[in-house]
Amino acid sequence: MEMVINMVSKxxxxxxxxxxxxxxxxxxxxxxxxxxxxxxxSGRVLSSRSDAIGFLYRDDDSNTILSFNTGDKYVECGARPKHLRNKDVVLGEMQKDGEIIFHWERIFPSLSK
Incomplete structure (x- = not known):
């Protein structure tokens, strides 16, 4: 598992x-x-090598939420980067016409440059 992660990360x-x-x-x-x-x-190895682990779900408005909130005692997640730490990030916003607009720059700030 570590060998594959090392290859992919390059x-x-x-x-x-x-x-x-x-x-x-x-x-x-x-x-x-x-x-x-x-x-x-393998799960522990992957977790230790990850900068962030989020739990993806849809809210009541069908928005896609990526939670890095460690306050939820039922989910093993969290993040090292300050902009994600203990946050629930709206990754995808459901529009009235059914289209979803994604905001990956909220996860990867370098994408907004």
Missing amino acids: CAPNIVLVCHTKDSAIADSDVTVKGIDLAGK
């Missing part, structure tokens, strides 16, 4: 990986946590 300055989540129960409690669904230690 291809572009910004890499976005999309993963499925799994629910993990916390011992002796009724709490479950969503984490990256990878075999063995």
